[in-house]
Amino acid sequence: MQPLVSVSHLVKEYGSGANRFRALNDVSLDIHAGQVLVLMGPSGSGKTTLISVLGGILSATSGSVRIDGREIVGMSESQRPALRRDLFGFIFQGFNLFPALTAEENVAIMCKLKHVPQPARAAANLLESVGLADKRNAYPADLSGGQKQRVSIARALAGHPRILLADEPTAALDSVSGRKVLEILSGLARQNNRAVVIVTHDPRVLDYCDRIVTIEDGRVGSDELRRHIRPTPGDIA
Amino acid sequence: MGILAWKNLFYDRVRLIVTLTGIVFALVLIAIQFGMFLGFLDTAANIVENNSADLWISAPGIPHVNGGSPIQEAKRWKALQVPGVTHTANFSIFFVNWKLPNGAFETCQIAGFDLDSGMGGPWNLVAGRVEDLRGEDTVIIDDLYKRKLGVHNIGETLEINGKRARIVGFTHGIRSFTTAPYVFTSFKNAQNYIPMREEETIFILLRTAAGADRNAIKTGLLATIPGIEVFTRDEILSRTRNYWVFGTGAGTTTLMGAMLGLLVGIVVVAQTIYAATIDHLKEFGTLKAMGATNGQIYQVIILQSTLAAVMGYVLGISVALAIVHSTADTDLLIKLPWPVALGIFGLTLFMCMSASLLSIRKATTIDPAMVFRG
Numbered sequence: 078m079q080p081l082v083s084v085s086h087l088v089k090e091y092g093s094g095a096n097r098f099r100a101l102n103d104v105s106l107d108i109h110a111g112q113v114l115v116l117m118g119p120s121g122s123g124k125t126t127l128i129s130v131l132g133g134i135l136s137a138t139s140g141s142v143r144i145d146g147r148e149i150v151g152m153s154e155s156q157r158p159a160l161r162r163d164l165f166g167f168i169f170q171g172f173n174l175f176p177a178l179t180a181e182e183n184v185a186i187m188c189k190l191k192h193v194p195q196p197a198r199a200a201a202n203l204l205e206s207v208g209l210a211d212k213r214n215a216y217p218a219d220l221s222g223g224q225k226q227r228v229s230i231a232r233a234l235a236g237h238p239r240i241l242l243a244d245e246p247t248a249a250l251d252s253v254s255g256r257k258v259l260e261i262l263s264g265l266a267r268q269n270n271r272a273v274v275i276v277t278h279d280p281r282v283l284d285y286c287d288r289i290v291t292i293e294d295g296r297v298g299s300d301e302l303r304r305h306i307r308p309t310p311g312d313i314a
Numbered sequence: 315m316g317i318l319a320w321k322n323l324f325y326d327r328v329r330l331i332v333t334l335t336g337i338v339f340a341l342v343l344i345a346i347q348f349g350m351f352l353g354f355l356d357t358a359a360n361i362v363e364n365n366s367a368d369l370w371i372s373a374p375g376i377p378h379v380n381g382g383s384p385i386q387e388a389k390r391w392k393a394l395q396v397p398g399v400t401h402t403a404n405f406s407i408f409f410v411n412w413k414l415p416n417g418a419f420e421t422c423q424i425a426g427f428d429l430d431s432g433m434g435g436p437w438n439l440v441a442g443r444v445e446d447l448r449g450e451d452t453v454i455i456d457d458l459y460k461r462k463l464g465v466h467n468i469g470e471t472l473e474i475n476g477k478r479a480r481i482v483g484f485t486h487g488i489r490s491f492t493t494a495p496y497v498f499t500s501f502k503n504a505q506n507y508i509p510m511r512e513e514e515t516i517f518i519l520l521r522t523a524a525g526a527d528r529n530a531i532k533t534g535l536l537a538t539i540p541g542i543e544v545f546t547r548d549e550i551l552s553r554t555r556n557y558w559v560f561g562t563g564a565g566t567t568t569l570m571g572a573m574l575g576l577l578v579g580i581v582v583v584a585q586t587i588y589a590a591t592i593d594h595l596k597e598f599g600t601l602k603a604m605g606a607t608n609g610q611i612y613q614v615i616i617l618q619s620t621l622a623a624v625m626g627y628v629l630g631i632s633v634a635l636a637i638v639h640s641t642a643d644t645d646l647l648i649k650l651p652w653p654v655a656l657g658i659f660g661l662t663l664f665m666c667m668s669a670s671l672l673s674i675r676k677a678t679t680i681d682p683a684m685v686f687r688g
Contacts, residue, residue: 125686134603134686162605169685173600175318177325186318190606244686 079146080107081239081272082131087140087150089126089295100126102295104140110239113266113273115282118292124276127292128242131274132167133160145239162191166233168262170245172225174217180204180228181213184235191236203231207261223254230261241265241273247281259285315610319617322594329593330622333586337626337662338633340579345634345650345658347572352654353647354565358491358558361407361425362551367433367519368528369399370545371535378557379550380407380423380492384514389539393518396534398526403428404501404515408508409494413473414464421494422463422474426504433519436498442468442483447500454483458645459495474507489647491558576661583626584669587619591673596684598677603685608678615677619670620663627662631655 089101100123108114116124129135130142134157137150144164152160161167174183181200188196188203204213207227217225226246233241243262247255263285266273275282283289283303291298323330356363362370362379371393373383390402406426411419427434435444436454446452453474455463465472471480474497490496505512522531532544545553559565591598598611635655638648 129686132603158602158605158607160605161603165605167604167685169600173596173685175322175597175600177321178318182317182321186315187604189315190601190604190610 081110081145082106082108082274083141083143084108084131085141085143087127087130087142088138089123089130089135090138100295101130101137104292104295104297106290106297106300108240108272108274110270110272111266112288113263113275113286114288114290115286116274116276116290116292117278118298122292123295124292125244126295128244128274128276131240132165132242133157163236164239166235166238166241168226168229168233168241168243168246170248172217172222172229172249174225174228174232176217179214179216180209180220180224180231183217183228184232187232187235193236199235200231203234204228206234207231208257221254222250223257226250226254226258227261230258230265234265237269237271239271241271243273243275243277245277245279246275247277247279252281255279255281315606315614316617318597319614320621322590322597322614323618323621326590326593329586329590333583333590333622334626334629336582336586337579337622337666338630340575340582340665341626341630341658341662342633342637343575344572344579344661345631345655346637346648347568347575348654348658349634349638349648349650350646351559351565351568351572352649352651353489354491354559354568355555356649357489357647359551359554360488361434361496362547362554364437365405365434365519365547366521367403367405368522368547369520369532369535370547370550371518371520371539371542372516372545372550374541374543376543377561378554380409380554381557382407382516384510384516385518385542387513387515387518389542390515390518392539393520393535396531396538398522398528398531398534399520400523401431401433401521403431403433403519404517405434405519406501406504406508406510406516408504408510408516410475410497410507412463412497413476415472416464420463422497423490423492423494424474424504424507425496425498426501426508427498428519429500431519431521433521434517436483436485436488436496438485438487440484440486442481444483446482447498447503449480449482451478451480451503451506452482452499453479453503454485454498455481456488456495457484457486458489458643460484462645463495475509477506479507487647489645491564493645495645576665580665580668583622583665584672587622587666587669588673588676590618591615591670591677595677595680599680599684602680611677612674615670615674616667619666623662623666626666627659630662631658634658 084106087101087104091098118124130137133149142149184200184203185196188199193199207230209227246258262273289301373385376382393399393402408424410422410424412422465481468481528546535544638650641648
């Protein structure tokens with residue numbers, strides 16, 4: 078079974094000369110479809126840098142990152158937006174919703190960006206899938222933290238991306254809202270055969286994940302498989 | 315992306331008001347300053363522009379049409395001998411003192427014209443008849459200057475340079491750049507008011523045969539009549555305009571005011587649109603992280619600027635037109651013809667686009683990784 082994401086000897090450095098800093102140091106990692114992988118580690122260990130490189134937001138200094146069979150290290154800046162648009166859904170700690178748009182418009186704008194047919198209807202369906210059908214016309218300011226994060230998940234699901242990258246998705250949520258969000262995320266990985274990568278400090282997340290990878294000083298510290306993932310047709314053979 | 319631009323613009327009402335105020339302020343400044351400049355061009359030489367003469371003969375070296383000095387009227391007959399000249403007429407413009415009812419004096423300009431040819435006569439007559447100027451001591455003034463000259467109705471009598479003058483008509487909208495109103499009268503009456511000998515005139519106005527070469531006639535006149543200067547209509551028009559509008563600095567000042575308005579406008583609009591973009595920088599970063607291209611982010615910013623430009627223009631041009639309308643019955647002429655209004659729309663778009671270019675640069679250099687920084 079070929080992994081959906083394959084990271085090999087990945088190095089990411091910031092700065093140059095005497096100010097050079099190595100944020101990721103020889104990271105190798107495979108992520109399979111259907112898997113919920115949690116990246117844990119102390120602040121500054123390189124977790125966010127790792128998902129930024131995985132998501133094609135930051136370029137790697139060296140090594141290899143293959144997403145769905147495509148090598149992204151060395152990919153030009155002009156090719157990256159299409160990669161991010163077509164393969165990834167992003168969920169942010171601060172939600173990053175557009176305050177001027179309603180919940181449905183926030184999702185629909187991503188549907189349009191991803192050329193999803195009938196974006197308004199698709200957005201309504203996605204909001205329904207995260208239990209927010211009745212909040213379609215609400216503005217972010219009128220939503221609770223948990224509801225905002227669910228809108229953010231619906232937006233990330235626009236265009237059915239293969240990989241969801243979530244940065245501290247429960248950090249700003251109370252325990253009830255946090256569990257609801259985690260149930261949705263783990264369900265999305267299992268039902269829709271996609272990989273979900275969650276960067277977190279939140280121990281509640283561990284109940285919902287298949288695998289825990291710790292990052293320490295830019296290296297993989299431990300890699301613990303909590304549940305075996307059944308290979309699915311979505312994996313590349 | 316259109317909906318994001320539209321809703322972003324209206325989301326923060328205070329910022330929208332600030333942005334539109336900046337655009338409206340700049341537009342009104344540009345429109346009014348440029349309108350005043352056009353008004354100056356119009357009033358500086360309206361007495362020439364509305365004169366049907368093809369050629370003007372004057373004393374040599376006059377600085378402008380309001381600065382002529384006497385020449386012998388007899389030269390008129392010599393001019394008639396030059397091939398191509400069909401009609402000649404005397405015409406005088408001269409500064410005089412108008413005695414107000416309270417005993418004070420106001421400076422005016424007598425425009426004494428030949429009633430038979432009509433060259434140099436009044437236009438836009440709204441009361442009375444030009445023919446009434448055949449009567450002795452009769453004058454026509456513009457109704458914009460009634461108050462200034464202490465006149466209310468036709469039939470009133472006043473004094474010009476100590477001589478009686480009776481109002482027989484009013485024009486509307488004949489303004490004077492010098493602020494000394496024109497007082498139209500027959501050439502014969504004008505001779506009473508102007509300190510000039512009977513055989514003298516200030517200008518000799520000529521009509522030429524249809525299709526005649528006016529430059530050739532001008533050369534013929536200069537060769538035949540010594541001690542004169544000959545102008546085509548365009549020549550005396552531009553000499554007069556250049557003197558009053560540029561020579562006095564009035565036109566340059568208003569043009570510079572318009573340029574300043576443009577600069578202030580660009581700065582104000584740039585600042586507000588730039589600040590609006592900075593406010594939405596995280597949103598643009600989010601869009602970029604999620605796969606939007608720089609081109610799609612440009613679209614949002616440019617659309618926001620265009621919407622602001624259109625709204626600002628509609629408001630700004632409405633204010634400018636209201637100001638123009640409110641000055642219609644004053645001695646200050648502000649012109650805002652539709653090609654200028656259209657040009658100002660182009661200028662508004664240019665200002666807003668230039669401003670958005672500055673913010674585009676900022677938006678496209680966003681590090682998309684910023685979205686992971688809380």
